[in-house]
Amino acid sequence: MISREEYFSKRDPYAFPIWQKATVGIAGLGGLGSNIAVSLARAGIGKLILADYDIVTLENLNRQQYNISQIGKLKVDAIAEYIHSFNPFIELILHSVLITPENFDSIFDEADLLLEAFDEAEQKEMLISCWTSSFPNKHIIAASGIAGYGKNETIHTEHYGFLHIVGDLESELTEGISPIATRVALIANVQANLALELLASSKGY
């Protein structure tokens, strides 16, 4: 049995204790959310609130952190299984529901910071609107413009007070073509990386 001390060795002495005390919400567990969840769990966030109503399908496997044996499982359960396979010390709160303006507050109430990881633009707008009215002084990190491959130089972050948007802010999906693993995971990790920075630092943008 691995001890907590052994598991959490070689961590940043300043930032890691802050991350361990943090609660981070992730809305959506697809190409963005599953990658964000895995990276934040590895980095040592103490508690994640994970919300997605969907199940794992075969076509998710081109970019999402699931495997063939998990097809048909709820995404929240599948990602929890994977996260616990490498980090037994994280606390996970799972919500297998469609996020709406009505249930939003009760799901993410405890979160210090929220990551928007939805697929549809309508849902992204709803989430940003709900979060900024309910929690105007807490950060939300959204993604917009993730389609295609390459174009590394176009990926950037726009900061608007407590709202941060990562992506190229212009590339749209082509009908019938999924986001591609490399670029969606890259943007997911830019979101996750910014979350760690904002938590560790009180500086605003």
Add this chain to the structure above:
Amino acid sequence: MCNESVFYVNGQKLPWKEGLVISDALKMMNYTFKMLVIKLNGELVKRENWQTTSIPQNADLKVIHLISGG
């Protein structure tokens, strides 16, 4: 031209006039994306207020496109 009446949309200078509201600015910019986040001088403006929120002179309007994909 130090008294030039202007406002800014995503850094681009546009002519300002009295009574201009956010939805007018979106038309001036020919924005066609449906899903947007709008900040007027740093404050988020909700969709239901786009028709009624007037733009002050020299305002800084930020229009962020939300594009599907995730």
